[in-house]
Each structure stands twice: as C-alpha cells, then as structure tokens.
Amino acid sequence: MVERRAAWTVIALCAAQFMLILDVVIINVAVPSIRQDLGLLDSRIQLTATAYTITFGSLLIISGRVGDLLGRKRLLLTGLTFFVAASLGAGAAQVDWHLFVSRGLQGVGAAMVSANALAAITASLAEGPARNWALGLWAAVSSAGAIAGQLVGGAITQFLGWRWIFFINIPVGLAVVAVLALLLRDTPATNRPRINLAGAFLLAGGLASGIMALTWLAEDGGRDRSLAAAITAFVLLASFALVERSESTPVLRYALLRLPGVRAANATLLLNAGALGATLFFLTLYLQIVLGYSPLAVGVAFAPITLLIMLLSPRAAKLVTRFGARRVLVSGLTVLAAGALLLARLPVHGDYWTDVLPGMLLLAIGSGLTYAPTYIAASSGVTAEDQGAASGLINSAQEIGAAVCLAMLALIATTAAGPGGSATSLAEGYRAGVLAAAALFAIGATIAVTVPRRLGQATEAEKVAS
Template sequence: MPSSGSPLATGSVPTSSVPTTASGRRRWWVLLVLAATQLIVVLDGTIVNIALPAAQTELGLSDTQRQWVVTAYALAFGALLLLGGRIADYWGRKRTYLVGMVGFGLASAFGGIAQSGTELIIARGLQGVFAALMAPAALALLTVTFPGGRDRNTAFAVFGTVAGAGAAVGLVLGGVLTEFADWRWCLLVNVPFVIVAFVAGVLLVRESRAEGDNRYDWWGAVTVILGLGSLVYGFTLAEGGWGSLDTIAFLAIGVLLLVVFVLIERRVAQPLLPLRIVVDRVRGGAFLIQAITGSVMIGAMLYLTFHLQIVLGFPPLEAGLASLPMTAAIMITAPIATRLLPAIGPRPLLIGGPLIGAAGLLYLSRITADGDYFVQVLPALIVLGIGMAMVFVPLQNLALAGVAPHDAGAASATANAMMQIGGSIGLSVFTTLYASVAGAQVVTDSASQLAAFTAGYSIAFASAAIGLVIASIIAIVFIRGKKDELLPPAGAEGAVHLG
C-alpha cells in the first residue's frame, strides 16, 4: 500500500480476511464473464440510439421523451451506483451481481414489450437501477480477482477496452436488430445474454465481501441520488433557456444536495462514499476524466447516429456499420497501449489520448448536410477511436489502484458513476446547444432543415472536443508521480476474503 505521501494514499480500512484469489485458468474465465457483463451494461447505453427514430414513430414519442429514453438509463445507473457499490461490499459481491443480472433481464423484457413512451422510459430507468447493482459488483470482483502485477494490467486492459468498444458495438448491433428484426429486439436481446452470464456467474465467480461493522449510509444515499437527479434534470430543462426559473432552481437544488452529501460523508462512521477515495489527487483526476469520457461516448455519439440516419439517410444497419471503424480503431490501438502502459506509465496516455480524440471530434464538427461519409465522418471516427483507446486502457486501473479492499465496491461504483453521470449531463448540455443552434437557423424547405440539423450536430461535436482538451489538462495537473507509484506493483495482494 502506498505511503501517506504517495499519489495513491487511501487511508485503508483493516480487515481480518485471509487473502485468497481465483488462480490459474479459472480467473481468466471469470474475466470473460465479467467483461461480458460490462459489455451488456455499456452496450445498453447506446444500443437504443439507432432504434430511436423507429421507436419514436411507433410509440409517438416527443423529442423530449426521445432524449429521456437515453437519459433515464444513464441517470438511474449513475445516481444509484454508489449505493449499489456499498450493497455489493456489504451484502456480497457475487450475490449482488447475480440479483442485478436477473433484474436487468426482467427490465429489458419489459422494455421490449412497452406500448407507450412512458413504459419505455420506465423500463430504461429500471435497467439503470439493476445495472447499478451489477456493474460495481463486477468491477469489484475483477479488482479482487486480479490484485496486482502484469495479469492485472492485462485484465483491466480487456475490461477497459470492452467498456470503450461497447458503446460502438451497441450502435452496430442496434442497427442490425432494428433493420432485420424490430427495434424492440434492441432490448429483448439482453435476455439470452443475461441467462448465459447468470449461469456462468453461479458456476465460476466466488463470493467476496467487506468484513467488519458494515452499516448503510441511507441519508447519504438519499442526498446523492436526489442531488444528481436534480442536477441532470436541471441541465435537461436548460433546453428551454438557461435563465428560466425552473432550470436555475433544479441546478441550485442539485448543487445544494451534493454539498449536504459531502458534509454527511465527513461525519458518518460508514459513509456511502469514503472521501478518502476521491480526495486523492490522482484518483480524483481519473474520475474527472471518466466523467468527460462518458459525456463523449454517451452524449456526442447519440448525435452521430442522428446525423447518419436523418441527414445522410443511412438505414439502421448502415448507420450501425458506419460507426464500426471507431470500434476497430479502439480494438487495434488497445493492445499497443497495453504494452506501453508498464513502460511509460498512464500519464502520457491520459494526456495524449484526449488530445487525439479531440482532433477527431473537431474534424467531425466540420460536417455539412451534403457531405460525404468517407470524407467527413470516417477519418474522424478512426482518430477518435485511437484517442479513446489510449484513455480506456489505463483509466479503470488508475481509478482503482491503491484502494483498500474494504472500499473496492464504493471505488468501482464511483468510477462507473462518473462515466454515467458525465454522459447524462453531457447529453443534456449537448441537447441544449443543439437546440439553440438548430433552432436559430432559417428553415424554408427540407434542404435547409437538414442544414439546421447539421449545424446543431456540429456544435455538439465541437463542445465534446473542448471537453476532451479539458480532460488532457486535468491529466497534466492531477496525474502525477512515478509510473511505479501510479500502477499496482507485481505481486500486490489485497486482503479480501473470497469464497
């Protein structure tokens, strides 16, 4: 464990557990199961994007409801992740993982048979609730299964790559299902995945939990859930104007509740989010970068699907396939970044990766209504994929390095929550900017309407690029220390009870 002066000092909580970990081939099968879980969770953040035009037509969704089909999932997921992480720590990570998996499958089935926009939004919210149980449990299980060394770097590289590629895979799969089956299968497809992952989890994953006196911080849970919800809803209302009373009120209430949450966490004996997890300079920087990354992968990518289908006229399958080059770039770059990580450390990757991604988004912001995909979109997706791979490989590892075993669930929940809340806020901000720019255009015919849409999409991409530049600056300021201090050493073990 790093000393108190190191970049990753945590103030660990002692535990009487005997350290044991899954060994040999078994733990690589565990990695496969947990990575598949992460794929399902991330994929569902975007798989409905391609299906939204079809779902909007069939169910008569308003534009606001269309946005909330995406936001409901990300918001419920992000707002409940801290509580889900603590439930995983205290109740048992395997048990929490399996319950989350079952609930996620049932919510997906409900969404697949939804008969109204309200039912679909509720189903997406329920998916987020159970994902908030499943995801932190999976990441905490990964942390204790691979406690340190080269195997941990490999495991987190696989996990991070799946997390990064999952959003793009969701777009492709959503296009295939929408065009050849029905948009409802973008939700129903989760059911067979859940069944397989549940059975594999029962057979392969061993139980682990935090030992000691574990009490739930209910007041902390209430304030952070309501605070994040109010904040995201306030950003959503900003589409009608930043100066409106409702927008200002919800944003102010959200900030106030989050301040109260911090005060509660400083005083309670068993906090929902031990502040030692986030006040560490390096880990706090990693969390901020994750929030910005989430805004890009969840928020900005939604407008890419709209541009492909609405402006360029791609059918769902072609729109999904058109996003595949970004996935390919991530998959090709990730192994290279994995080999570089122990040699150069995470800092150069987290400084350079966002800048490369920002260059791709700036290029994408130059789209025109009559532009060509191969000239205006394809190069940008390749560059963006390269940059994102350089971020994904070290980010999850860095966000959890040096965390005491007692806090593994809370730390992994915070890592996921930052991604989802960042995506929710990013989507709300991008929607507001899109509406303000597109609404200011003079529309006289279908051609000018497409030009107005394109202008709105362009501002969303440019704003996302600015966000990635800020992420690079955050890495320069916060991600400091020798590479051996920033990454767990070979053979490092966490005192965690397994089995």
C-alpha cells in the same frame, strides 16, 4: 499471468458490462419504431432513454458501497437477475408507462452489476500486469459498447423488431449469471455491514435530480424544469456532504478523492466520456439528417471505430504496464482532441470517406488509448474494502459526464445553428459542438498530466516474470 478461472471470470464480467452499456445507446435507433407501435407522445420520447440512465447513473456509487459491505457476488447475481426480468418487461410493454417503468428497473439492476463487476476485478487482482490486462478488456467493452449500440440496434430493429433489443438480454444475461454463479469468488461481508441510509438516499436523489436537470436543459421549454431540478440537486448533494461528515461508515470515503490517480481518472473520464459521447451524437445526426443515411447505414458507418477500440484497448493496457498510465492517457486525449478538430470542418455536402471516417478513426485510436489507463488509475492505491465505492465513483463519472457534456454541447450546437433547421445551419451547429468537444479533450489532457508518472508501470521483477 492470469489463472484460467480468473480469466474466464473477467470475461464474464466484461460481457455483463457490454450488455449494460449497450442498453444505454441501443434504444436510440429503435425510438421511431417504438413511437409508432406504442403511440408515444413527442414530449415523452426522451423517457425511453432517461428512465434508464437516471437510475443507472444515480445508484452506481451506492451499489458499489453496498457490495463492499455485504459482499459483491450477491449484489452482482441479484442485479443481473433484476436486469433480465426488467428487460423482459420492457420488451413485452404494451403501453408507454410500462416501458418507462421497465427501463427504470433495468437501470437499478445495471447499477448493481456495473459497480460490483469492476470492483470484483480490481479487488481480486493485485496492481500490476494481470490487473492491467483485465482493465484493458473492461475498457474495450465499456467504450466500444456505447458505439456498437448504433449497429446492433439498427440491425435488430430492422430485421427482428424493436422488442428484441430487450429480449436479446435474456439469454445473454442468464448465461452470465450461470457462469458467475460457478466461477466468481465471493467477498465476505465486513465486520460493520451498516449502510448510511440517509446519505444513500440523499446521494441518489441529488445525482438523479442533476441528471434530470441536464437532460431538460437542452429541451425546448425545459429550462424552468431544469432550473428546479438543478436547485433540488444542489440542496440534496449539499445535505449529503453534511450528513457524510459525521458518519462513521460513509457512503463515499473522501480519502478516495485524495489519491492523485483516482482524482485525475474521475476528472478526465467525466470530460472524455462526455466529449466523445456528444461528438458521436453530432456525427449520428449529421449522417442521418444532413447526408441522409438510414439508421442501419449509420450503424455500419460506426462499425470501423467499434472494431478499432476493441483491438486497441487491451494493447493500451500493455502500454501502461511498460510506460505508465500518465503517458498513455495524455497521448490518447491528445489524439481525441486532434480527431475532434478534424471533424469540426464537417461540410454540408460532405462525404463519409473523406470528411467523416478520418476523424472517426482518430477518435477510435484516442478512445482505445485512454480508457484502460483511466480505469487503472481509478483503482490504484484503493484498499480492497473500498474498491466497490471507487468502482461506483468512476462509473458515475462516465455516466454523469455523458449527461453534463451532452447537455452543454447540445446547447452550444443549437445556439450556433440558430432557427430554421436547414442542412446548412444544422451542419454549422454540429461543427460548433464538435469544436467545443475538442476543447474538453484538451482540458482532459492537461488534467491527465497530474497522474503519478509511474502509476500502472510494471516493476523490473514484474517485467521479467511476464
């Protein structure tokens, strides 16, 4: 059982994560309104999203490591305050550059919070049923937050205006700061609180360049910029690897990747998050462009899978306690592949209830089953002083996987659709993209077989105690 203080701390940390993940997606529905109010050029629209994801994704590992060295509570509260202030700036933006800068600063705060929030959970709860429960709740908000953004963003934009998708973060963020300031137990700084600054800058720059390369890859006229960014990413990450080899306090201990659970969890989440995000992206476009749904209607269409994921993820953690992470993870990824295969037949004159919802429900079931065992495996066998780095690593796998797979699958969909932009050709492109996503889920299921069989499973004594 989890003591009351620990339970409320976990709930507050999960509320913070839900807010951060929501902000990755929530802006998508509001882009047309922002474009009109601020006069955004079409060539700069994507910066409303990428300014956040680049800083968020590239700083997660470093933020987790700094939390390991200097104490997580300090990083968490600083990051939340930073995120709230940047949200105020984004909501009050009067020109485009003000919005882009504020979104980038939101990502900085989000990285400080997300890596250290997950580390605070895994470091404070020993491996077993209590940690599995907490990570099941974390999995629910992490996976459902990205989908709920469609509904929340559509409703807020339609009834309150686009600025409130940022202003809503202020009361929520301040409430979480107050709760965590009272309840969260701090972790002492290590005896060697030295940070490898050269490695940190090289890693952040390499990851940021890689994310930009993938973002530009799918854009018209962006191939040259994508190639230049990819070369930059390769040089910086190669330099990072060389610098880390001679460091006594590395940003990322390579020993983490030798743990079979950590290695498999990061690989499967990279594929899972990317394939699922791309599939939902194609479904959003299919509902809006091919079937003619409004943004709010699209949000409502996604509501059932959001609810199902929220319900299933905590129960998936209990299944891990009983059967182990491998069985649950392989089962979930198999269901995801089946859902994607079902959706790969999207017709031009389709119907939501018969052509979309059944496949979406399978995606929800699969997603609800996979995220909890993934986070459990990603933290198993990791020492308390490395939980921040491990948390940053698994969160980075989620963010980078989304960028990698979306760019790759969008390219497949665009090629399959061909020129013209008719409903028929677009539907054909979406089908090709979703079919490729099914293949990625299947590869993930194959990798998941390498997770140790009893990882996450409760001992007989723990089963009796629970």
